[in-house]
Amino acid sequence: MGDHAPLLDARSISIHFGGLRALAEVSVQVYEGESLGIVGPNGAGKTTLFNCLCGQLRPDNGSVSFAGRPIDGLPSYRRARLGIARTFQRIEVFPEMTVFEHLMVAERARRGDGRLWKDLLNLGRPRRDELENVEEMLSLVGLSDVAMTPVAALSLGHCRLVELGRALMLQPRLLMADEPSSGLDTRETQVLGDLLRYVQRERSVAMILVEHDLDMVARVVDRAMVLDFGEMVAEGTLREVMANPEVRRAYLGRGA
Amino acid sequence: MSSFLDYAIPGIPYGCGFALLAVGLVLTFRATGVFNLAFGAQAFLSAFVFDLLNQYAHWDQPASFALAVLVVAPGLGLALDRFLFRHIPTASSTAKVVSSLGLLVAIPEMIPIIFGGRTRHRIGYLWLSPNLVYFHLGSTPVNGADIATTVITLGVVAALLAMFRWSAAGVTMRAVVESRRLSQLEGVNASRVAAGAWALSSTLAGLSGVLLLSQSNSIDPTNPLAFTTLLVAGITAAALASMESISVALLGGIGLGVLENVLVKYLPPGSVLATGFLPSLPFAVLVIVLLANPRLRHIEQSSDPMASVDPPPPPPAVSTRDPRLAAPMKWGFRILMVAFVASVLTWVPGNWVFVLAQGIVFSVIFLSVTMITGMSGQLSLCQATFAGIGAFTAGRLAEHLGLSVLAGALVGGLLAALVGIVLAVVVSRVSGLLLTLVTLAFAIFADNVLFQFSWSGGGITGVDVPRPAIGPLSFASDRYFLVLALVILAFCMLLVVLVQRGTVGRYLAAMRGSPGAAASLGINLTSTKVVVFAMSAGLAGIGGALYGSAEGPIASTDFSYVLSLVWVVVVITTGATTVEGAVQAGMAFAVLAQVLSYLPSRLDGLEFVMFAFGALTYAKHPEGIVEYQKARWLARVSRLLAAWDARHPGSGQPSLAGSGETASAAPAGSVELSNG
Structure with a gap:
């Protein structure tokens, strides 16, 4: 793995919010097909790091390249088209749409197929191959039952799956999942963890997983890094990093 | 010093x-x-x-x-x-x-x-x-x-x-x-x-x-x-x-x-x-x-640390209509349209024909509000300005070049669309309140400066936009003009519906729901916004040219920024999210003004007050109070039909839930499958 160039290579990312140092010189490398877990206490800068990687925040310093190409200046929609998909810690769904429509929008967006003239000539109807892709994804994430339900009527667990399915519709090379188990019960977390592992192993999608549930992290990730107060304090296998005294201090408090 | x-x-x-x-x-x-x-x-x-x-x-x-x-x-x-x-x-x-x-x-x-x-x-x-x-x-x-x-x-x-x-x-x-x-x-x-x-x-x-x-x-x-x-x-x-x-x-x-x-x-x-x-x-x-x-x-x-305890904003009424209602509604609408055209061409008194024609022209303009506010969720307060650009262009082209009004309306619509593109590019980095305020500033600017020049809306006599003619066919009489306007309205409605149902419409719905998530899918928010601004401005321009043609000589005061505010309020009251909403708004606006004109003159403007109070319900019913009531009635009828089905098993057709069941034919379980 180490022989190849990394798929995502972020170096020395720093960002400040006013006087608050949210990230300090954080570097992340993710290789093709690999899954990296990022753990750390609340407020450690995990979601901020995500936002910097996918272009929703501009870091003060540092550079990000994807598949060997610098993407620092690219807005988030251009990064998405390169194959970086994400889910959100606080659910971000489109409340007026059904589950089916969520996936269909993502399918269209992947093809970059939003031309006004096509709509005006009524060429905007779903094509057979698009329908097949959507149905395949519905059954993969287990949402075929509720395909025609507006997401406003779905439970949080279902919404997390909708987000995941929507992200996967982009056929990403890198999936960034931000606390996908937050707010879910044990069974739902189990289903989601299995799904993530399946996607990563069978479809060889590289993955960055931010997660508090260490059982889930242990099942899904190959490698982990720990953030605390915007700094990377440890990196290695999950077992290694959790044994690290720095990490124990960050998680358990100064007295530990 | x-x-x-x-x-x-x-x-x-x-x-x-x-x-x-x-x-x-x-x-x-x-x-x-x-x-x-x-x-x-x-x-x-x-x-x-x-x-x-x-x-x-x-x-x-x-x-x-x-x-x-x-x-x-x-x-x-x-x-x-x-x-x-x-x-x-x-x-x-x-x-x-x-x-x-x-x-x-x-x-x-x-x-x-x-x-x-x-x-x-x-x-x-x-x-x-x-x-x-x-x-x-x-x-x-x-x-x-x-x-x-x-x-x-x-x-x-x-x-x-x-x-x-x-x-x-x-x-x-x-x-x-x-x-x-x-x-x-x-x-x-x-x-x-x-x-x-x-x-x-x-x-x-x-x-x-x-x-x-x-x-x-x-x-x-x-x-x-x-x-x-x-x-x-x-x-x-x-x-x-x-x-x-x-x-x-x-x-x-x-x-x-x-x-x-x-x-x-x-x-x-x-x-x-x-x-x-x-x-x-x-x-x-x-x-x-x-x-x-x-x-x-x-x-x-919101910087409120407890903002997340807020309930989400009210979702628009989900229209759960029984599919059996579709055919009667479709045919009812067609019969109504035929009866409407036949009545207008025969027995409806002249002053009312004019009022109805006005209503149709307003409907075309109001479709532009449907696009910008209903579909993209942005509140633009300069739609009357776009209408004015269309009207003055058509009028000046007819005056100086003798261009046909219909061609002039197209050119006017294109010009308005161009202005819309420029405006959209200028405001592309902001949205929500700031965008609304910029459009308001533009509308007041057009009102006070742009439309005062002698080559645009200025002058003492105003601008005359003649009634259209196609070859030997003249639409000078109100009755024929109404029919022509109806055809144009139908065409514009079709375009809006196509966009609404098409990819761009879905992108816009995604942007309304969550701009961040839409961008994370690769949707270019800026270009989508520019496109919808352009089309909305174009529709307003075409509608404005028709309005000028209906009214006779027009002046800058006919497109004052106040009108933009009133129009937005009217459309939002009746329903900004559907094309029917725009037509309801247009007809109601024209008809109500005529009805109220029989009241003492002191009550002039009462229709504005009525619509404005309607707009105050927007926060609770963002789909518009008329659309909300319609959805409620349709839901009620659907429930009655469902109850009838329950009492007469076997006689009913599969209800809407049926489509959900067919989609579930491939059962979930792939996750378990992947475990093996």
Whole structure:
């Protein structure tokens, strides 16, 4: 793995919010097909790091390249088209749409197929191959039952799956999942963890997983890094990093 | 230097009027989250009542002041809070702007209904007479009104600042601004604090209105929007203060007053700069401040640490209609259309044919609101400007080149679309409230500057847009014109529906739901917004050309920015999310005006009041009150049908749920599958 160039290579990312140092010189490398877990206490800068990687925040310093190409200046929609998909810690769904429509929008967006003239000539109807892709994804994430339900009527667990399915519709090379188990019960977390592992192993999608549930992290990730107060304090296998005294201090408090 | 001061000094009391408005805007926004567009109208109401009591009922000044500024103004503020804004504390800022827009339309229209529409020429003043010069600053005479305005403004703002810094009420208000919910947990009655803020800001509006009386020559209850420039300057000063700082708002207001006075001196009189640039200056400054002040970008993001406990905004009514209703509704609609056209061509009286034709033309224009507000979720307040561009283009092309009106309407629509693209690119970095304010500034600019030129809407006779003709077919008669307009409307509706159902429409729905998630899918928000702005402006342009053709000679006043506000309010009331909503709005707007014209003339404008009150329901029913009621009735019929099915098993067709079941044919379980 180490022989190849990394798929995502972020170096020395720093960002400040006013006087608050949210990230300090954080570097992340993710290789093709690999899954990296990022753990750390609340407020450690995990979601901020995500936002910097996918272009929703501009870091003060540092550079990000994807598949060997610098993407620092690219807005988030251009990064998405390169194959970086994400889910959100606080659910971000489109409340007026059904589950089916969520996936269909993502399918269209992947093809970059939003031309006004096509709509005006009524060429905007779903094509057979698009329908097949959507149905395949519905059954993969287990949402075929509720395909025609507006997401406003779905439970949080279902919404997390909708987000995941929507992200996967982009056929990403890198999936960034931000606390996908937050707010879910044990069974739902189990289903989601299995799904993530399946996607990563069978479809060889590289993955960055931010997660508090260490059982889930242990099942899904190959490698982990720990953030605390915007700094990377440890990196290695999950077992290694959790044994690290720095990490124990960050998680358990100064007295530990 | 002394000549500079000669111009700068009178600018100070002039700017104090702006400053009070700006301070009031900032105060309301900070304390309640409402950008109160109706602020100018509130100021006018108090000014009007003061003048009425003081000059016509011969009350003395203190009594008039007490009733107008200390009773009517805070009373209005409390009423707005009690009956409107208290019920929508967590509504989106768009919903709050729509509510204040409804008030901006309703309050001025109600003044002539209540007090009569006679223009009054005797103008009162507060405290010191504007006709007495008290002393000279350098060579500048300082009259009583200058002193009164400056002293009262500075005194009031100083008192406000002191209150916020040192008084318990001020500290409480600041706590409620930081987090309404947390302060409630601390035992603060946040609703009462918000009511206090409304009363206070409304009093400020009343005070500024009364102070500004000395700057007017007459008071026209039918045109209170003569306060327009005040509103623009007030918003500019408030934006300079990032909607945060009361002292910056004060300085900004005074600074704008001085700037305007000084520029009058330094620009050569009669030059293009003085006639073209100077009037557009306030709008240019406003747009620049709105776009360039980075701190404004985040004004709509809640910093409340407990914001996540807010319930989500109300979802639009899910139209669960029984599929069996589709065919009767479709055929009912077709029969209705045939009957409509046949009636119009035969027995409907002439004046009503004209009214119905107007309604159809309005419907075309209102489709543009459907696109921009209903589909992209942005509130544009310059649709009348786009309509004006279309109308004047068609008229001037017909006049100078003899171009057919239909071709002219197309060119006008294209031109409006181009202007829309430029505007959309300018505002591409902002959305929500800032975008609304930029479009408002553009509309007022077009009203005051762009449409005043002799080559656009200016001139004494107005612009004549002839009735269209296709070869030998003339549509000069109202009846034939109506049929042509109907065909154009149907075509435009088709285009809007195609976009709504197509990819762009789905992208827009995604953007409305979550801009961040839409971008994370690879949707280019900017270009999508530009496209929808362009198409919306184009539709408004075509509709505007038809409107001109229907009405006969038109002038710049036919596309005043007030009309943009009214139109948006009308469409939002009936339903901005569907094409039917636009048609309902167009027909209702024209028909209601005609029906109400049979009432005493004092009630002119009652339809605006009715629609404006309808818009106040927007926060609760964003799909429009008519569409909401329609959805409710359809749901009721669907339930009845379902109940009938339950009692007669086997006779019913599969209901809507059936489509969901077919989709579930491939059962879930792939996750378990992947475990193996």
